[in-house]
Amino acid sequence: MPxxxxxxxxxxxxxGWHPAAWRDLPGPGEELFRARYWAALVAEAERGLLDxxxxxxxxxxxxxxxxxxxxxxDQVRGRLDAVLLASRLAPxxxxxxxxxxxxxxxxxxxxxxxxxxSLDHVSGGRAGWRPQVSPWSTDAALxxxxxxxxxxxxxxxxxxxxxxxxFAEAADAVEVARRLWDSWDxxxxxxxxxxxxxxDRDKLHYIDxxxxxxxxxxxxxxxxxxxxxxxxxxxxxxxxxxxFAARSSDVVFVTPHDAAEAAAIVGRVREAxxxxxxxxxxxxxxxxxxxxxxxxxxxxxKARLDELDGAELASDALVFAGTPAELAGLLLExxxxxxxxxxxxxxxxxxxxxxxxxxxxxxxxxxxxxxxRYDAVTLRGRLGxxxxxxxxxxxxxx
Amino acid sequence: MSTPRKQVHLAAHFPGVNNTTVWTDxxxxxxxxxxxxRHLAETAERGRFDFFFLAEGLRLRxxxxxxxxLDVVGRPESLTVLAGLAGVTERLGLAATVNATFNEPYEVARRLATLDHxxxxxxxxxxxxxxxxxxxxxxxxGGFLDRxxxxxxxxxxxxxxxxxxxxxxxxxxxxxxGRFVRPEAIGEVSFExxxxxxxxxxxxxxxxxxxxxxxxAGDSDExxxxxxxxxxxxxxxxxxLEDGKAFYTDVKRRLAAYGRKPHELKIMPAATFALGDTEEEAAEAAAEIRRQQxxxxxxxxxxxxxxxxDISAYDPDGPLPDVDPDLSDGVSQGRVxxxxxxxxxxxxxxxxxxxxLTIRELVIEVTGRxxxxxxxxxxxxxxxxxxxxxxxxxxxxxPHLTPGGLDDFVDRVVPLLQERGVFRAEYAGTTLRxxxxxxxx
Numbered sequence: 024m025p026x027x028x029x030x031x032x033x034x035x036x037x038x039g040w041h042p043a044a045w046r047d048l049p050g051p052g053e054e055l056f057r058a059r060y061w062a063a064l065v066a067e068a069e070r071g072l073l074d075x076x077x078x079x080x081x082x083x084x085x086x087x088x089x090x091x092x093x094x095x096x097d098q099v100r101g102r103l104d105a106v107l108l109a110s111r112l113a114p115x116x117x118x119x120x121x122x123x124x125x126x127x128x129x130x131x132x133x134x135x136x137x138x139x140x141s142l143d144h145v146s147g148g149r150a151g152w153r154p155q156v157s158p159w160s161t162d163a164a165l166x167x168x169x170x171x172x173x174x175x176x177x178x179x180x181x182x183x184x185x186x187x188x189x190f191a192e193a194a195d196a197v198e199v200a201r202r203l204w205d206s207w208d209x210x211x212x213x214x215x216x217x218x219x220x221x222x223d224r225d226k227l228h229y230i231d232x233x234x235x236x237x238x239x240x241x242x243x244x245x246x247x248x249x250x251x252x253x254x255x256x257x258x259x260x261x262x263x264x265x266x267f268a269a270r271s272s273d274v275v276f277v278t279p280h281d282a283a284e285a286a287a288i289v290g291r292v293r294e295a296x297x298x299x300x301x302x303x304x305x306x307x308x309x310x311x312x313x314x315x316x317x318x319x320x321x322x323x324x325k326a327r328l329d330e331l332d333g334a335e336l337a338s339d340a341l342v343f344a345g346t347p348a349e350l351a352g353l354l355l356e357x358x359x360x361x362x363x364x365x366x367x368x369x370x371x372x373x374x375x376x377x378x379x380x381x382x383x384x385x386x387x388x389x390x391x392x393x394x395x396r397y398d399a400v401t402l403r404g405r406l407g408x409x410x411x412x413x414x415x416x417x418x419x420x421x
Numbered sequence: 422m423s424t425p426r427k428q429v430h431l432a433a434h435f436p437g438v439n440n441t442t443v444w445t446d447x448x449x450x451x452x453x454x455x456x457x458x459r460h461l462a463e464t465a466e467r468g469r470f471d472f473f474f475l476a477e478g479l480r481l482r483x484x485x486x487x488x489x490x491l492d493v494v495g496r497p498e499s500l501t502v503l504a505g506l507a508g509v510t511e512r513l514g515l516a517a518t519v520n521a522t523f524n525e526p527y528e529v530a531r532r533l534a535t536l537d538h539x540x541x542x543x544x545x546x547x548x549x550x551x552x553x554x555x556x557x558x559x560x561x562x563g564g565f566l567d568r569x570x571x572x573x574x575x576x577x578x579x580x581x582x583x584x585x586x587x588x589x590x591x592x593x594x595x596x597x598x599g600r601f602v603r604p605e606a607i608g609e610v611s612f613e614x615x616x617x618x619x620x621x622x623x624x625x626x627x628x629x630x631x632x633x634x635x636x637x638a639g640d641s642d643e644x645x646x647x648x649x650x651x652x653x654x655x656x657x658x659x660x661x662l663e664d665g666k667a668f669y670t671d672v673k674r675r676l677a678a679y680g681r682k683p684h685e686l687k688i689m690p691a692a693t694f695a696l697g698d699t700e701e702e703a704a705e706a707a708a709e710i711r712r713q714q715x716x717x718x719x720x721x722x723x724x725x726x727x728x729x730x731d732i733s734a735y736d737p738d739g740p741l742p743d744v745d746p747d748l749s750d751g752v753s754q755g756r757v758x759x760x761x762x763x764x765x766x767x768x769x770x771x772x773x774x775x776x777x778l779t780i781r782e783l784v785i786e787v788t789g790r791x792x793x794x795x796x797x798x799x800x801x802x803x804x805x806x807x808x809x810x811x812x813x814x815x816x817x818x819x820p821h822l823t824p825g826g827l828d829d830f831v832d833r834v835v836p837l838l839q840e841r842g843v844f845r846a847e848y849a850g851t852t853l854r855x856x857x858x859x860x861x862x
Contacts, residue, residue, distance in 0.1 A: 045601050052594040052601045056538045056626055058508065082527065084607070084622050092622055096596060096604040101589075102624050104535040110504040111539040114455070130528060133479070133559045134498070141497035145455045145505040165527045167618040168561075212495070216445045219718035222495075224488040227481070240558035242488075244481060246453050246495040 030364025044371035071380025075120025080105035090174035113146035120402035122151030127196035148249030148401035206242035289361035314378025347382030430815030460824035468831035472514025507540035514853030516545035542629030542852030631862030649675035665812030801837035
């Protein structure tokens, strides 16, 4: 694959990223909680040769308020566990990467680590993990283990320490997961009948993690997975998260609004990466997309949804509404600013997903900027990340 | 006219990480590849089994301070694999063991409700508890509870989970009127217990079964009481007809106190099997499996757990150690401890002397032989006898080989149970509650 080739991912959530997108669903909302709905979406994404899909998640109900449910019934509310959803879809697909969100704030790092490693086993090396912090006091109350201050936009300064702690804890959680993923050497299973040994226990390693928030002994209960290290991908908006991504992630999702900002953010991410060893971060830009071949149609569709929702779509990422050719032009422009891939958030599902797979992808292919067929089997392979040796493997080989 | 015969329920246990699972056999394949899970699940579904069962252990077992290396090691996260299996099976129930000690109720309830949606009503939860700080070293919450407290915590855990599962009204998503959901149909949970304090709204709509099937495996008085109050299935370990009947009677009798009827709790003991074309062939197959399960090193390791000392210098094909057990410290971690080691050692010595047994022969003798040994016809008859005689409602079969260990049973025994009219030829319903003949919620 030439270097110029872009990476394309799609972010799946509910009926799409417009809060009113569910209104165009053919049936009742129950469909969003059925496997067949997601299976059709992932099959479409795989038909479009996309790198991977992500699945959003969170413990609390979706809300328009900064912290806690808003009691609204006119938008999608409710979600399935993203790791299980990804695993449910894994046997139905063969090439596309599956990257679920799981929180680092509440879920035990040991459970996340074996869950994602198991997803990697089930999918034959296509698993990723999008770690996410959960700063909300209302999420903490669902677990009942800790009390968090209420998240108020007017009091962010007071919350600085809280947020710093959450990111420090997130970095520890990813570190624990990565150590657990390496805690079995690839050749730990020996099945040596003569000595009666199933494993060579010198090739299993305690990780002995001790941190401010938790200690984890290890080793993992799950043997090393096909990718060795599943792909870690984080969405970041600020300097603190850039440092987190630089330390913990393989892929970073950023949210520039034009080419100049894209260049500036790429610069800041690369700065945060100073001192990082191994592969550099793969930088993806997030965009909300409404795509229609007919000029003006996408904007009209978005305007109609805005009206149904009673508000203009608000987003951290740039909202694009236009033709596949226009979108391709934008993606290629930002590529020149150092963006290596895109995570597109379809405004409405499945319509705008098809706009990507059947509209955008052919345009990019014609421009020689996107693959014509799947090459690598694993997600790491597709992102040009080599399969790393286990960090403890040499120690064990003494 | 005879009354309809009591129906047998069958489940398939994925081979575990103890010496019941034979890995030295050339037919033994990966314990971790999805293809192995898929093969066993598809075989169980072909046999019209009620459910497929995954065990769990959140820390690798240790012996003498080192990771135990003689048995199969390495398992996936249960719910993640079951979610994958939901995509390649259509009717088979999917049961995960999930520890109530090292998890939070909100998260477990949410994941189980998710599996129930993704499988369209086939999820089950085997509720287990642990009290060992050894496993706790992998988690934020350590485990330092005595047995009574463990059950109180588990009972509270399940009670809270049920509140969460019940918190969305069944028709919350049939909103109409320009609404996706009726927000007033999402109940606010506010739970204050001794172990958990939780408040807020659940994110998963009511699942197809209402809640997953609850399985419970404890055999103590507290365990039986917990099951009588809470469980839909008991995974028991009573191997003989007499023991089984006593357990069955005892547990079913406890149900009335909770306003429940006998059919609402199914009793399914674990069972192993060995088949042959003749009784003699089956007996020989059973003996060969036992020899595979108790290799020379395993025999020594097994004895060390009772003797509490290193006896690796002893010949497994020779007599028992002449030294007495060292009672100062346990050697095994992550396994159920053996209660009175001096008495066990004395009993074993007497047995070995009487029958002239070597160490390995003794271990083969004292550790469980197969539950069912015989021709397919005699095994089918025996299973039927247990069920009709109220010693069980069915069995959770534990094959000794991954992944083909259930093939023979499904091909040869299941048709005979079907001929007897005691096991379904086709699934009648779609949910696991349907298969288990439990009332819908």
